[in-house]
Amino acid sequence: MEHDGVRIHPSALVETRYVGTGTAIWAFCHVLEGAVVGRDCNIGDGCYIESGARVGDGVTIKNGCMVWDGVTIEDWAFIGPGVVFTNDLRPRSPRGPHARARYADDGWLARTRVGVGASIGAGAVILPGLEIGPYAMVAAGSVVTGGVPAHALVAGAPARRRGWVCACGERLAVEDEVARCGACSRAYAAHGEGLVVVSSAVGG
Amino acid sequence: MEHDGVRIHPSALVETRYVGTGTAIWAFCHVLEGAVVGRDCNIGDGCYIESGARVGDGVTIKNGCMVWDGVTIEDWAFIGPGVVFTNDLRPRSPRGPHARARYADDGWLARTRVGVGASIGAGAVILPGLEIGPYAMVAAGSVVTGGVPAHALVAGAPARRRGWVCACGERLAVEDEVARCGACSRAYAAHGEGLVVVSSAVGG
Amino acid sequence: MEHDGVRIHPSALVETRYVGTGTAIWAFCHVLEGAVVGRDCNIGDGCYIESGARVGDGVTIKNGCMVWDGVTIEDWAFIGPGVVFTNDLRPRSPRGPHARARYADDGWLARTRVGVGASIGAGAVILPGLEIGPYAMVAAGSVVTGGVPAHALVAGAPARRRGWVCACGERLAVEDEVARCGACSRAYAAHGEGLVVVSSAVGG
Numbered sequence: 252m253e254h255d256g257v258r259i260h261p262s263a264l265v266e267t268r269y270v271g272t273g274t275a276i277w278a279f280c281h282v283l284e285g286a287v288v289g290r291d292c293n294i295g296d297g298c299y300i301e302s303g304a305r306v307g308d309g310v311t312i313k314n315g316c317m318v319w320d321g322v323t324i325e326d327w328a329f330i331g332p333g334v335v336f337t338n339d340l341r342p343r344s345p346r347g348p349h350a351r352a353r354y355a356d357d358g359w360l361a362r363t364r365v366g367v368g369a370s371i372g373a374g375a376v377i378l379p380g381l382e383i384g385p386y387a388m389v390a391a392g393s394v395v396t397g398g399v400p401a402h403a404l405v406a407g408a409p410a411r412r413r414g415w416v417c418a419c420g421e422r423l424a425v426e427d428e429v430a431r432c433g434a435c436s437r438a439y440a441a442h443g444e445g446l447v448v449v450s451s452a453v454g455g
Numbered sequence: 456m457e458h459d460g461v462r463i464h465p466s467a468l469v470e471t472r473y474v475g476t477g478t479a480i481w482a483f484c485h486v487l488e489g490a491v492v493g494r495d496c497n498i499g500d501g502c503y504i505e506s507g508a509r510v511g512d513g514v515t516i517k518n519g520c521m522v523w524d525g526v527t528i529e530d531w532a533f534i535g536p537g538v539v540f541t542n543d544l545r546p547r548s549p550r551g552p553h554a555r556a557r558y559a560d561d562g563w564l565a566r567t568r569v570g571v572g573a574s575i576g577a578g579a580v581i582l583p584g585l586e587i588g589p590y591a592m593v594a595a596g597s598v599v600t601g602g603v604p605a606h607a608l609v610a611g612a613p614a615r616r617r618g619w620v621c622a623c624g625e626r627l628a629v630e631d632e633v634a635r636c637g638a639c640s641r642a643y644a645a646h647g648e649g650l651v652v653v654s655s656a657v658g659g
Numbered sequence: 660m661e662h663d664g665v666r667i668h669p670s671a672l673v674e675t676r677y678v679g680t681g682t683a684i685w686a687f688c689h690v691l692e693g694a695v696v697g698r699d700c701n702i703g704d705g706c707y708i709e710s711g712a713r714v715g716d717g718v719t720i721k722n723g724c725m726v727w728d729g730v731t732i733e734d735w736a737f738i739g740p741g742v743v744f745t746n747d748l749r750p751r752s753p754r755g756p757h758a759r760a761r762y763a764d765d766g767w768l769a770r771t772r773v774g775v776g777a778s779i780g781a782g783a784v785i786l787p788g789l790e791i792g793p794y795a796m797v798a799a800g801s802v803v804t805g806g807v808p809a810h811a812l813v814a815g816a817p818a819r820r821r822g823w824v825c826a827c828g829e830r831l832a833v834e835d836e837v838a839r840c841g842a843c844s845r846a847y848a849a850h851g852e853g854l855v856v857v858s859s860a861v862g863g
Contacts, residue, residue, distance in 0.1 A: 278689050281482050309754035314725050317518050319535050325753025332725050333743040335537040335578035341624035343572050346513035347531025348623035366767035370750050374743035376578035376596035392784035392802030394596030408612050418757035420749035454855050485686050521722050539782035540740040545828035547777050550717035551735025553776050553826035580782035580800035598800030612816050640761050
């Protein structure tokens, strides 16, 4: 177990070798063999991280989240409490005769990626096979059924875009395809479906 | 304890005698005295199955589900991660003076049934006193406030019917009250509010 | 540990001194140092009560709830299974460089109060910084994005007022700004945004 510099609560079950230095894994968590968790993460009570899941560096995962096979969470993302990921668009019990063919191989597995610095609000449900863009923000309680552009703020069930957010968390007013954050002064320009930073924060 | 051939994770608490052969109960689960769990089930981490709950054979229950007194889950059903059942339409704390009369008997208890082979998507909330029909599919994140016909696909909050699904999980196009699955060739006819299979899958 | 007359399941982790007599804390719960839980409460399996959270007397908290710093739950409230509270309107991972300034102090913390005798239905998500009024009822699966008046019944995502409820749990028909409960005979009058009781239950 390469767990030097990792804090693991005595009640947590950590079966993977791949947990980075500086990470804390709290009570009643279960991290399965082969799951990858980066450095300097904080994994709240009762999280489940399955074989095949990948969590980057500096990620915060609040309590009670399940990160399945096929889910990748990039560096510095925030996953709120009780967020539910999925990896199967039409799940059936593989134990009955009616759907056994569906689970003969892993063709059912749909992968999800949460981009750098993105935030998923508490209790959100993320349908499978989606990309949540860098620094996007999903409002608490949303049901996300489509991709989310970089820096977009989405809310609702199904989640729709309601605005834009800065890397620092503040809302952005986008005018003429450019925006500047009133809080940290980062500047943005339209880029594809989302925004991209064109000037860094003062002192940041 | 009649637990021959049952796999129970060392951290799980299984207080009932009624768990069928071939069933696995994973970490941090709590199955209370008198709860009934059938054969060949898979009960994911952190599930709670209360006295009075009944789970059939070949059922898959993903992590973090709570199956209360009054909830019956029939054979081969799939219950996604973080699904929330309920059994009280107007809950109050029975510990305050204001609602003590409500809990003098079990008249508050409203029963739920999930039919054979049905699927409840991740994070769905199921209001009490409902029937989810056989092979129905509830989309992830739905809030189910009424009954769901056999083979219906429902989604949203409140959940509405958006289509039909085959036992195998594929969508069905219903025309002139009949349908045939493009994936497994099962044939269906309208029956009551839902569908019923009239011809089996080839080789299935 | 001042835990005379408190029932704590052997698998629960209770690190606070402040749990009142008659309270039960069930399996896999984690109550952190400095959290306050009153008398005669029932805290279901897998709940997490953080330092800075305050729970009154006679409160029922069903399984899997997380009560964060900044959340106050008053006497006799009911918190349904899988209810998700929040305390940060624009969460980011404090571990990345992009949002470190946001967490330099506790200016991000938005407080929530659940009033006396109120009920939060199963799987509801409560945005931060809100007041849920006394005896209000939040329907299961709701996403609450604004304050809820006393005795209001709210539902949906976002939650909207759909009616009024009595302290005893029954619906109230409000006419000419007054109402009387058909079940317990309590009488109400309009008061501010909500209702207030003007005549007690017979025998209650």
